[in-house]
Amino acid sequence: MPFTIRTTLCDIRDDLHALRRMVAARGHIETIQAIDALIGVAEAEAVQAIRRIDQLA
Numbered sequence: 584m585p586f587t588i589r590t591t592l593c594d595i596r597d598d599l600h601a602l603r604r605m606v607a608a609r610g611h612i613e614t615i616q617a618i619d620a621l622i623g624v625a626e627a628e629a630v631q632a633i634r635r636i637d638q639l640a
Contacts, residue, residue, distance in 0.1 A: 592629040
């Protein structure tokens, strides 16, 4: 997989986790749950994308 794609996916993941920590500090439970759902979807999609790209390489 090209380095830039993997780096971008990791950066997005890290940003989502940072956002979650920031929201958690403010105690917004519903927002935290929504972010957790987005993180789960983003991680699953990233894994699938990485596998497809690696198979093509």
